[in-house]
């Protein structure tokens with residue numbers, strides 16, 4: 001008859017009502033969304049949290065009898081110390097009792113086969129004094145690995161909260177969870193961790209002043225005073241003053257707290273969880289870590305991994321890329337034969353088709369890059385890289401939390417800059433925002449690969465090291481060095497205060513889940529094709545018009561003059577075509593800026609590409625493709641690369657794209673701020689035009705000077 005847990009027996013009338021709200025919290029990938037879908041069925045809405053672009057999923061949950069409740073799927077987080085925008089949302093919801101999202105009950109979803117990682121967050125929510133239910137999800141995985149959990153004992157160790165074993169995929173445990181949620185639930189009887197001794201006066205004072213449920217809630221208010229968007233300035237000042245008075249060292253307290261929690265978690269798990277062959281598994285992971293996070297070996301290994309990645313990008317992607325390239329070339333000549341002669345056909349063949357080709361051709365490389373990044377993330381290695389780089393980052397005025405934005409910057413600076421919101425100190429954050437666009441984003445990849453393929457021979461040293469792969473890796477390193485160097489510069493100019501500590505847990509190594517890898521690859525390729533593709537296509541079409549028409553009868557006159565001058569020689573179609581281009585609107589534009597870029601080794605055609613790339617740098621390749629299709633009479637099956645290769649420099653008679661020109665361009669694209677979306681997001685994140693303008697001027701100035709140096713040194 002006596003209840004197994006400390007929870008009161010279900011009252012006669014169910015407490016949950018239309019306004020009763022339940023929030024799902026847990027680590028990323030613990031199965032929250034799967035459980036959310038299981039609980040709400042089709043009754044769900046997706047929106048945004050106010051002021052941030054984080055998805056907010058809410059729905060209605062039908063409980064026993066007639067009862068129902070609101071259910072909210074919170075973003076995944078590892079602890080209550082947010083490192084990103086998404087994670088900040090969790091804090092904002094759980095620490096703001098006036099929020100409409102503030103839950104009556106929290107359901108913490110944990111991966112049963114990996115409890116150590118899950119329990120930090122669970123223990124923190126528990127100490128907030130909210131009624132809590134723990135779901136041990138992925139019961140099937142735990143079973144497969146031979147892991148068993150004594151749920152009664154675990155519940156006792158967690159202050160008597162209900163613990164439900166589930167498989168959110170097949171619905172096992174669903175009825176029990178609904179039963180539990182239909183009862184009136186109590187907060188844990190005892191805290192998991194006694195926080196008060198960390199700073200007795202400040203915590204006690206804050207608790208009283210803000211009427212907090214627990215000391216831990218008061219402590220978190222003190223910890224996060226600066227970042228709680230939901231607080232009034234007055235309340236924030238109050239907390240700041242309290243913190244100052246008792247000389248709170250927030251990062252140090254965070255470390256103490258986290259360590260103590262992990263110690264207790266270890267203790268609890270040792271009595272609750274039975275692992276099949278713990279000793280060997282633990283030591284394998286520990287042994288890998290000893291190598292991977294080694295003072296010297298760790299960096300060497302990371303370097304080696306990067307090296308392999310860029311080798312692979314060149315070695316594996318060339319086959320599908322060549323295929324796509326020749327496919328588009330053949331499609332062009334096919335259409336040429338099929339379509340009637342006319343403006344529309346020309347637009348299609350010389351403008352639209354090369355534009356689309358210029359987008360699609362890079363899908364193999366982008367897919368490959370993100371497959372490799374996803375593999376590193378999934379296996380648990382990326383977390384070690386962040387850990388490893390933290391020390392290095394600190395030396396240059398960044399902090400460990402800057403690593404995530406910087407690595408995300410390899411994909412795209414826009415989400416990366418948004419991810420800096422988790423950095424507590426404004427100055428640290430500003431420096432991170434400032435330098436992130438130097439990281440080589442996926443839009444630069446097409447520009448890099450085409451230029452490298454033009455001038456770096458496709459040869460191997462010692463039979464296996466691909467030279468082009470080395471050059472590509474060099475470009476990525478160059479971007480990284482520019483980011484670090486600029487951070488250092490800013491550190492001295494802005495005089496950043498000391499930043500926060502990096503607290504992170506190292507997830508266990510595991511085999512990647514292929515579904516997640518595939519998802520990332522598809523998602524990134526899709527974003528590239530549709531987001532970048534839109535701009536590239538639009539620019540290609542506009543460019544075609546500008547390149548095909550000129551002011552007044554300029555083009556016709558130039559053609560006429562040429563014909564009379566060469567009346568006795570057989571007509572040179574190629575030269576005529578390029579003459580026409582020279583006298584078009586685009587040609588005029590390029591000619592206008594030519595004097596400014598001639599010292600960098602560029603002619604007016606490259607000038608046009610440079611100009612159009614200021615909207616988005618990946619436009620470069622499409623622009624070149626369009627320009628050289630218009631500017632050449634070659635209607636055979638020539639590819640973008642062969643067209644660029646065939647282009648000659650009239651002054652020297654040699655190829656236009658010499659080593660010096662190509663490397664000068666590479667450096668220019670590595671450094672210049674050529675992305676309107678990045679400028680826009682920096683404007684939004686820094687709240688004004690000051691920083692985006694300084695950043696654009698700095699990056700573009702650096703690009704110009706460096707490209708000048710490279711060209712002058714190499715030529």
Ligand code: GDP
Pocket residue numbers: 026027028029030031032033034035076137138139140141166167168169170515
């Ligand atoms: P979230 O990040 O917490 O929202 O996690 P998701 O709900 O997106 O789930 C992450 C992955 O785990 C998905 O591939 C799910 O299909 C899978 N998953 C969720 N619950 C279970 C479970 O109980 N067992 C197994 N084997 N997989 C699950």
Ligand code: MG
Pocket residue numbers: 032033034
């Ligand atoms: Mg989810």
